[in-house]
Amino acid sequence: MEKKKLVLIGNGMAGVRAIEEILKVSKDLFDITIFGSEPHPNYNRILLSKVLQGDTKVKDITLNDWEWYEENNITLYTGETVTKINPEMMAVVSDKGRVVPYDELIIATGSVPFILPLPGADKQGVTAFRDIKDTDIMLEASKNYKKAAVIGGGLLGLEAARGLLNLGMDVSVIHIAPTLMERQLDETAGRLLQKELEKQGMKFLLEAQTQEIYGADRVEGLKFKDGTHLEADLVVMAVGIKPNIELAKESGIAVNRGIIVNDFLQTDLPHVYSVGECAEHNGIPYGLVAPLYEQAKVLASHICGQEAAPYQGSVLSTQLKVSGVEVFSAGDFMDGDDKKSLKIFDEQDGIYKKIVLKGNKIVGAVLFGDSKEGNRLFSMIKKEADISDTEKITILQPVGEEAGASLVASMSADEIICGCNGVSKGAIVQAIQEKGCTSVDAIKACTSASRSCGGCKPLVADVLQLTLGSEFDASAQKEAICGCTTLSREEIVDGIKEKGLTHIREVMNVLGWESEEGCSKCRPAVNYYLGMVNPKQYEDERESRFVNERMHANIQKDGTYSVVPRMYGGVTNANELRRIADVVEKYEIPLVKVTGGQRIDLFGVKKDDLPKVWQDLDMNSGYAYGKSLRTVKTCVGETFCRFGTQDSMGLGIDLEKKFEGLQTPHKVKMAVSACPRSCAESGFKDIGFIGIDGGWEIYVGGNGGTHVRGGDLLYKVKTDQEAMEITGAYLQYYRETANYLERTSAWIERVGLAHVQSVLDDKNKRTELNARMDEALSVYKDPWKEIIESKKTTKELFETVGIS
Ligand SMILES: Cc1cc2nc3c(=O)[nH]c(=O)nc-3n(C[C@H](O)[C@H](O)[C@H](O)COP(=O)(O)OP(=O)(O)OC[C@H]3O[C@@H](n4cnc5c(N)ncnc54)[C@H](O)[C@@H]3O)c2cc1C
Ligand SMILES: NC(=O)c1ccc[n+]([C@@H]2O[C@H](COP(=O)([O-])OP(=O)(O)OC[C@H]3O[C@@H](n4cnc5c(N)ncnc54)[C@H](O)[C@@H]3O)[C@@H](O)[C@H]2O)c1
Ligand code: SF4
Ligand code: FES
Numbered sequence: 001m002e003k004k005k006l007v008l009i010g011n012g013m014a015g016v017r018a019i020e021e022i023l024k025v026s027k028d029l030f031d032i033t034i035f036g037s038e039p040h041p042n043y044n045r046i047l048l049s050k051v052l053q054g055d056t057k058v059k060d061i062t063l064n065d066w067e068w069y070e071e072n073n074i075t076l077y078t079g080e081t082v083t084k085i086n087p088e089m090m091a092v093v094s095d096k097g098r099v100v101p102y103d104e105l106i107i108a109t110g111s112v113p114f115i116l117p118l119p120g121a122d123k124q125g126v127t128a129f130r131d132i133k134d135t136d137i138m139l140e141a142s143k144n145y146k147k148a149a150v151i152g153g154g155l156l157g158l159e160a161a162r163g164l165l166n167l168g169m170d171v172s173v174i175h176i177a178p179t180l181m182e183r184q185l186d187e188t189a190g191r192l193l194q195k196e197l198e199k200q201g202m203k204f205l206l207e208a209q210t211q212e213i214y215g216a217d218r219v220e221g222l223k224f225k226d227g228t229h230l231e232a233d234l235v236v237m238a239v240g241i242k243p244n245i246e247l248a249k250e251s252g253i254a255v256n257r258g259i260i261v262n263d264f265l266q267t268d269l270p271h272v273y274s275v276g277e278c279a280e281h282n283g284i285p286y287g288l289v290a291p292l293y294e295q296a297k298v299l300a301s302h303i304c305g306q307e308a309a310p311y312q313g314s315v316l317s318t319q320l321k322v323s324g325v326e327v328f329s330a331g332d333f334m335d336g337d338d339k340k341s342l343k344i345f346d347e348q349d350g351i352y353k354k355i356v357l358k359g360n361k362i363v364g365a366v367l368f369g370d371s372k373e374g375n376r377l378f379s380m381i382k383k384e385a386d387i388s389d390t391e392k393i394t395i396l397q398p399v400g401e402e403a404g405a406s407l408v409a410s411m412s413a414d415e416i417i418c419g420c421n422g423v424s425k426g427a428i429v430q431a432i433q434e435k436g437c438t439s440v441d442a443i444k445a446c447t448s449a450s451r452s453c454g455g456c457k458p459l460v461a462d463v464l465q466l467t468l469g470s471e472f473d474a475s476a477q478k479e480a481i482c483g484c485t486t487l488s489r490e491e492i493v494d495g496i497k498e499k500g501l502t503h504i505r506e507v508m509n510v511l512g513w514e515s516e517e518g519c520s521k522c523r524p525a526v527n528y529y530l531g532m533v534n535p536k537q538y539e540d541e542r543e544s545r546f547v548n549e550r551m552h553a554n555i556q557k558d559g560t561y562s563v564v565p566r567m568y569g570g571v572t573n574a575n576e577l578r579r580i581a582d583v584v585e586k587y588e589i590p591l592v593k594v595t596g597g598q599r600i601d602l603f604g605v606k607k608d609d610l611p612k613v614w615q616d617l618d619m620n621s622g623y624a625y626g627k628s629l630r631t632v633k634t635c636v637g638e639t640f641c642r643f644g645t646q647d648s649m650g651l652g653i654d655l656e657k658k659f660e661g662l663q664t665p666h667k668v669k670m671a672v673s674a675c676p677r678s679c680a681e682s683g684f685k686d687i688g689f690i691g692i693d694g695g696w697e698i699y700v701g702g703n704g705g706t707h708v709r710g711g712d713l714l715y716k717v718k719t720d721q722e723a724m725e726i727t728g729a730y731l732q733y734y735r736e737t738a739n740y741l742e743r744t745s746a747w748i749e750r751v752g753l754a755h756v757q758s759v760l761d762d763k764n765k766r767t768e769l770n771a772r773m774d775e776a777l778s779v780y781k782d783p784w785k786e787i788i789e790s791k792k793t794t795k796e797l798f799e800t801v802g803i804s
Contacts, residue, residue, distance in 0.1 A: 003031045004103040006303075007092055009082045009247070011036025013045055013452075014276025014292035015108025016064055021300030023072055029304055032074045033100050035092070038131060039079040041066055046289065046420075046453045048135050049156075049321050052163025054707045055749060058132055063451070085251035087269055104271050104303055107248055107259060111241035111277040111287065116151065120213030126235045129160045141234040142167035149173075149222055149232035151210055153180040155320055157238035158197065162322040164234070165201050166708040172203040172230060174210060174222065176239075184318050184329040188345065189352055189368040196325050196350065199676055200683070200710060205230065243278045243285045258285035263310030265299040275299050282313050289420050289452050290314060317378045317419055319371065319455050323710050324683070324699070328371035331364035331381040332356055339363065344396050348693075349716060353396045360388040362395070372754070375459065379415040408462040417459045420452035425463055432467045440464065458752030465755075481739070482521035484513050489739045492526065496533045504530065504541055525740035528627070531663055532735055535776040548625035552783045553610055556603065561610060563602045565619035566660060569634045569652030569672070570598025576619060583616045595624075597631030597669065611794055614784035621784045623661065627741075630669050632656040633681065637674030637691065644674035646691030651720050652680075655727065661780035662773075664731065665738040665747075683711050686744040687727055692716070696723050700730060700756075701748035709745045712753045715760075729760050729769040735776070736769075 006022075008015045011034050019032060036042075040062075047061040069076045077094065084093040091101040113128035115121055125145070127137045138160070141148075148164045150157045153175030164171045173180075179190030180197075194204055209225040213235060221231040243258035254260045254268040258280030265273045265281075275295045277287055286292060291314035301308030317330035335341035335356050343354040351369035355362050355377065361384050365377040373396065380387075380395070387395060408417070413426030431437045431446040440460050444450045450457045480486050485508075487495070495501065495511045504526050508518055518526070523541075530538045548554050553561035567576070580600055584592055591603035599622055605613055614621075623630060632655045635641065637648030652672040662668075671680040674691040682688030684704035688711050690697045695718040702711030714730065717723050733756060738747040748756065759765055787794055 004029060005101055006030035006032045006104045006106070007100055007102040008032065008034045008106045008108060009085075009092065010106075010108035010110055010276065010278070011038065011042050011076070011078065012108060012110045012276065013042065013063070013289055014110070014296055015106060016042040017293050018106060018108065018275050018296035018299050019074070020064075021297050022304060025300060025304040025306060027072065030104070032072070033102075034069070034074055034076050035080055035082045035094060035100075036076070036078045037081040038133075040132060041069065041076070041078070043132070044452060045131070046321075048129070048132070049159035049163060050454075051135055052129075052138060052160060052167070053321075053323070054163070054166050054709060055323075058135070082247060085247065085253075085272070087251065087272070090271065102271070105273070106299070106303075107253075107267070107272065107274040107278060108276040109244040109247060109278045111285075112244050113237065114240045114242050115237055116210065116239060118210060118213050120215065120219065121237075123213055123215050123219045124217050125215075125219040125233055126213060126237065128237050129156055130241075138164065138234065138236065139167065142169050145233035146170055147172075147232045148234040148236065149230055150236045150238055151222075152238035152240070153177070153204070153206075154183060154238060154240070155181065155318060157236070158193075158202075159321055160236050160238055161197075161202050162200070162710075164236070166710070168708070169234070170203075171201070172205060172232070173197075174205045174208045174224075174230070176207065176209060178207050180204075180206075181320070181327070181329075184333070184366075185327065185368075186334060186354065186366055188343075189327065189329075189354075189366045192350055192352055192368045193320075193325065193327055197322070200322075200324065241277065241287060243280065245278055248274065248278070256280055256283070263298070263312065264302040264308065265295055265311065266302075273299050273303065281311060284313065286314065286316070288316055288318060290422060291316065293421055315378075315382050317374070317381075319374070319453070321453060321455065323701075323712050326367070326369055326371040328365070328367040328374035328377075330374070330378045331362075332358075333364040333366045342392055342396065344393075355395060357387070357392075360386050362387060375416060375419070375456075376411065378419065379411075382416075408459060408466055417463060418447075418449035418452075418456040420456070421448040421450075423447045423449035428460060428463045429467050432464060438464070438468065458754030461752055461755045462758060465758075481525055482519055484508075484515040484518050484522050485511065486514075487511060489525075489529070493529050493533065496529060502530065502534065502537060528663060528665065528740045532776070535779050549627070551607075551610070552621055552625065552787065553605070554625045558604075560604045560606055562624070563605050563610070563613055563617075564595065564599055564622035564624035565617050566622040566656070567599040567619075568656045569632055569649050571634070571649055571653060572600075579617055579619070583613055586616065587613055589613075595631075597624075598633050599631060611784075611788050615788050620660065620782045626663075627666050628664055628668065629656070629659045629662050630667050633669070633671040633685070635673045635679040637672075641674065643677060644691065645693055646674045646696065647720075648672040648674035648680065648689070648691060651689060651696075651723060654720065654724065658724065658777070659727070659731065661782070662731070662735075662777060664735055665740050666743045668731065668734075668744065670727075684708070685711065687711075687730065689723060694718060696720075698723060698726055701745045701753070703743060703745035707745065712748065714753070714757065725766065725770060726760065728773045729766040730756070732769040732773040732776070733759055736772075 042064040044061040044063050050056045081095045082092045083095050091099050093099050113130045127134050148169040148171045150161045150173045153173050161171045161173050179187050180193050210222050211225050212223040213219055219235050221229050223229045245255045245259050248259045249255045259274040259278050261274050261279045261281055265275050267274050276292045298308050298311040315331050320327040339356050339358050341354050341356050345352050354366045356364035362380045411425050414424050417425050427447050435446050437443045437446050443460050450460050501507045507526050527541050553563050587609050589602045593601045595601050632652040634648045634652035638644035668686045670687045671682040671685040672689040673680040673682045682690050684702040688699040697716050698714045699711030700714045703709040
């Protein structure tokens with residue numbers, strides 16, 4: 001049978017999902033041609049926020065690569081826009097003059113960003129945030145300019161603003177309404193969100209109406225209706241979107257705000273369907289992927305001639321993708337008239353939860369500060385669950401057994417885990433049990449769960465853990481650590497444990513390395529894994545370490561070394577300073593510099609002088625070269641600062657003394673600030689502490705380097721002792737599950753904050769982790785003193801070993 005010709009206009013998320021669904025039904029029904037205006041294969045638009053925030057790269061957000069089109073015999077025209085649909089000829093015409101006939105046509109042209117018709121809106125430096133091109137404009141601007149203004153305090157505007165902050169820009173959000181995200185949040189949640197984002201460094205101008213964008217060729221600022229102005233050299237417009245309907249309208253297809261479709265996504269023109277943000281169903285054009293994917297499924301069944309349940313509209317739920325902020329909103333979230341609400345508001349901890357009830361049914365919810373219950377509430381809203389037999393408050397705050405159990409354990413099989421892709425817990429369990437999926441990536445490939453915004457990854461990991469029990473490994477990734485072996489990190493660590501391996505060579509022999517000697521990638525990694533598994537028995541193989549770690553000093557451009565002595569919590573005294581000054585003079589050290597980590601760096605030390613310098617300094621190594629704890633930066637705190645509510649120096653010194661010398665997969669930096677002003681930059685450290693009234697907030701996964709990342713709030717604790725206990729357990733879990741050379745910022749993204757929290761919530765696990773941490777710390781000896789005391793090591797390092 002000859003295949004029918006299917007043409008898709010719009011190579012975006014909804015259109016291509018419809019094609020995927022069609023191919024699932026049958027690969028032989030259609031000859032498929034796709035037109036896309038953008039020059040890329042189909043990519044995950046949602047993750048552009050993460051690209052801007054520095055968490056991922058453009059190259060990593062492709063959903064269907066070029067090979068996928070080829071493998072499925074799809075003719076793809078990228079960088080080519082369809083300009084005309086000719087219903088009589090049943091053909092489309094592109095801007096390159098190409099004419100392609102169709103038997104069935106799908107219009108999935110998405111939306112266009114709404115650009116305020118302001119004077120100056122066409123100036124250089126004014127952009128929307130919709131596609132890769134816009135993202136590139138912002139990334140580029142951040143390299144040369146400092147002041148960004150984002151117009152629109154909705155989901156898109158706030159995600160853009162967070163990204164620009166991460167890129168080092170000074171960011172102001174101009175919002176027309178009195179509170180943020182007013183389309184998704186009530187006033188209380190909107191204000192809490194504003195407070196939290198202000199803490200992160202965002203500035204806000206509320207109820208502000210922009211009148212003009214001024215500047216010469218490039219934007220220089222914004223003028224407002226009240227006569228005030230704001231300087232800006234980048235302006236991002238995020239004031240909503242409009243369904244992209246021009247092509248359909250000009251072709252005579254019925255349109256309203258969007259292209260009007262029926263319950264099977266058919267337009268009023270025979271053989272022409274529409275799906276995605278451009279389509280309007282029952283008066284609603286949708287702007288989130290979950291409903292668009294539901295539409296794509298119905299369309300696929302219908303176009304393939306299968307019996308399909310009609311599309312009946314979608315209830316929406318949203319989450320803001322800004323790290324450190326938990327915001328969830330679903331359904332009809334405003335109370336009033338016939339709707340009553342139930343609220344919990346913990347002002348001290350900044351937690352606000354609200355459900356909206358219509359009679360006995362939950363119709364909406366807003367969560368701020370703790371969105372763990374989001375999925376459960378969303379399922380109840382979608383099912384229009386009757387709660388007349390339930391103690392109402394337990395819906396917001398489960399008590400007893402339910403509160404203690406993991407969230408996924410208490411979910412029923414039909415409850416949705418991945419909102420974007422509509423994947424239920426039951427479907428994930430089925431993929432684990434019947435298709436042998438053992439990792440989040442495998443589940444993604446089998447079910448599409450976690451394929452879009454990625455927000456459900458921690459829950460998917462929890463379902464895996466629940467279903468696989470002891471066979472589950474949070475960091476299960478089937479990725480060989482290097483070309484010398486096919487084994488992943490987990491397989492190597494398991495091999496070391498199960499077979500009792502104690503040397504690098506033994507690991508390579510027993511676990512079947514392809515190259516006898518290993519390489520510069522696997523030798524240091526195996527060295528670390530061996531030390532991590534057997535801290536007491538394993539003797540570190542110095543030769544497998546990188547040169548700086550072998551020499552316990554950082555080699556410089558000219559072959560000399562830099563030496564950084566430990567200064568606990570950045571605190572020093574006259575004796576230490578005197579000794580440092582004497583050493584500088586005695587060894588003619590050319591540069592003395594204060595580091596960003598609050599200590600003193602001696603640059604230009606000759607290799608032969610290193611042991612003598614260490615001896616004269618009589619201070620511990622600052623490990624400025626190692627994959628270990630570097631510094632604990634502190635502010636002066638309550639001892640001297642009038643804002644301080646906690647003893648930041650005290651906690652910082654205790655932390656540094658306890659964890660110094662700890663071997664970790666990558667370097668670890670900490671900071672302790674005694675109040676939310678965070679002078680020690682606690683939000684951008686691997687572990688950061690911020691003093692609040694009555695305790696500490698602990699942030700994790702922050703990074704201030706090439707991939708800037710704001711830390712996520714792990715816990716709030718009351719005492720220094722609790723802070724130390726959580727830190728020990730957290731660091732040990734990182735040591736045990738991260739890949740060698742994986743920073744905590746990348747690790748927490750991979751395994752998920754919620755997953756780590758679920759491990760640390762368990763008191764027994766915390767105790768066990770701390771016990772293993774104490775064992776690892778018990779073997780620490782200061783390496784400088786060790787070298788000085790061992791003539792053999794001194795001779796080997798400073799007389800025979802060449803540095804390469
Ligand atoms: C930064 C950002 C973050 C987001 N985050 C989330 C989120 O967290 N969760 C969520 O659910 N949603 C999110 N969204 C929204 C989500 O990305 C969209 O709902 C989704 O991409 C819409 O899919 P679509 O296929 O309808 O449109 P699109 O993905 O826009 O695809 C339409 C494609 O058609 C092309 N096209 C248009 N006209 C023509 C023509 N005439 N000829 C050829 N090609 C044409 C366009 O160039 C475009 O590539 C986000 C959006 C952005 C911009
Ligand atoms: N996490 C997510 O789910 C996510 C993230 C980004 C984008 N998106 C989607 O992308 C689309 C676009 O997002 P959006 O935030 O632009 O749309 P939006 O309509 O949700 O928000 C636009 C905001 O801009 C404000 N606004 C309107 N005119 C203004 C003006 N003149 N000055 C200042 N503020 C003004 C509005 O009050 C509104 O809050 C939406 O469909 C959204 O759902 C979703
Ligand atoms: S973080 Fe707070 S307490 Fe610490 S120095 Fe800054 S203002 Fe003072
Ligand atoms: S909830 Fe967005 S990918 Fe699963």
